[in-house]
Amino acid sequence: MASSSHYHYHREGDKDAIDTVFDDLFENTDVIPEPKERKKRIFIERNREEGDNKLWQDYFSETPTYDHSLFRRRFRMNKPLFLRIVHRLSTEVPYFQATEDAAGRRSLSPLQKCTAAIRQLAYGGGADTVDEYVRLGETTARKCLHKFTAGIIHLFGDQYLRRPTPEDLDRLLRDGEERGFPGMVGSIDCMHWEWKNCPTSWRGMYSRGTGKPTMVLEAVASHDLWIWHAFFGAPGTMDDLNILDQSPVFDDIVEGIAPQVNYYVNGREYNLAYYLTDGIYPKWATFIQSIRLPQGPKNRLFAKYQESVRKDVERAFGVLQARFAVVKNPSNLWDKAKIKNIMKACIILHNMIVENERGTYNLRNYSEFIGEEGECAYTIGEDSTLGETIDPLKRIRDNQAHQQLKNDLIENIWDKFGHLPNNI
Template identity: 45%
Template sequence: MRLFNDYFADPPVFQMKCDLFLKIVAAVEEKGHAYDVPADSLDEFFRLGESTIIESMRRFVRAVVEAFGDEYLRSPSEDTTRLLAINVRRGFPRMLGSVDCMHWRWKNCPTAWAGSFIGHVNTPTIILKAVALHDLWILHAFFGMPGSLNDINVLHRSHLLDDLAAGEAPKVNYTINGHHYTMGYYLADGIHPEWATFVKPIPTPIGRKRQHFIVQQAAARKDVERAFGVLQSRFPIVRGPRGYGMRKLFPLS
């Protein structure tokens, strides 16, 4: 009854569509289930031990990846045409998405590792680098780098541009200011390198045209920041993993 009231009461505790909930249940019913909150907040509610809930959550995550990974954890090769059409209407033709990093606070980071995981936020963090669209679809995710690294360090270690470097990226043909390009691009902040695949803000915009571009670029780049915000609000565990070791934090990396 507690599970029913959480998901199907009016109003439900968790704002999830019934058909989506049943789809997930059908896909992982034999592989475990868990909630997206700290385990020790549920042990009394469900009369289950914290270790049991943590193990259920680990099995649930693996089951979700097995059931839905091929559909959602993939490169956007076959979706390129749709992505480009959407972003043309938003004023950024040939744009593939917005890229940025999020620092994930590691509450119980081992003391021996704290030095390498402490960055500008003065607490141990783990970095998630992602590319997101306006509809919250995260089409690239790279997780696990220590918080002491900056965006460029993480970029060099991620797989974001592997297809491009190997010449296997989807071909996108267009011309801007007389220059022909055969690749899409990502909206990025100023720390990213001066590469053709990144469109960054203009450091000192002079004139109404450049000032207008700055405003539009910043607005569109909010896609990935909004995705991070929704991710943290829907999955509170992202705001601070509790007591998990390295192997449990990164079993799928």
């Protein structure tokens, strides 16, 4: 009983001591520590109107500071093409339309936003590299880039990343005929783009051995550097054959909607167009490779011309990376969808520049391909009827047809170029 009273006494004493401390704190407010103030967001007055006016005077006025050649170097395209893109974006994409805030102050102009985006694509620098000149912050510049790429894909993707139409095939076949490869519609290859900020959990899937993670672009390009097919996003651990299994490059043929092509090589008729490739691709009727160790003058001449013409796709990759350093430098983005949009938009812009700078496609005289009866050496039909009786996949993967076509091409190259002095 005594111990219980003693315990109760101590509890009462502790309670009184605690009450005394709280009373002292409330009476002396200086003892209570003040909560930390939230760090205020730093606002920078960038004078965006001044930046817009300077941009206009430098490049878009009647007497610009920098001439046409400097404009093309820094914007990667001619001024009329850039203004055409800006006009479409500013009229059809809400983000690029000029607005005013509640105080009546104008927003960033469409020229500022598009310039910020194209400079990031062209030079591959960070989003804050355009701040001093175009006068917009890092987050705004990054948003401009992603809105710009999405707008380019939406407005121009159907036209400038299309499959060849019958008219396009006619031009491609004429070009192939002149270069000694009747029925050839381009060359195919793959390119790797390093992904610097690949998530750690994905690095094993996107890296080969101890290499850096990459994503792969499969493309088909023609002699004028136009990219007709682009399949991007496959992990870097996949080789060209694995990517081919996933690629939609032959979907039109499989689905029976590809235009039918009939042409003659060495007097023999063929009805399936083909691509020039390197040695890793399979021996299908749609692929023609070089000869690894050519023996004899005919095989050596064929290997020489095949390897020369096949460089078209590698030239296209080189020009694409030179125009848009963003696809040459390692990608700093985390979002795979945004990376895909950047690659796709760069290819579309690349094709727009190719079309703008080549003018009329008819750069050569194709009269030599007209037969005695006034007909071309090939014909293009709207509908394919062979697919109704023959399995399209068997036609594509026909090894026997591949070997026959290759032998005929060897003879065709020899007949066409074998008499030239440097080929004898």
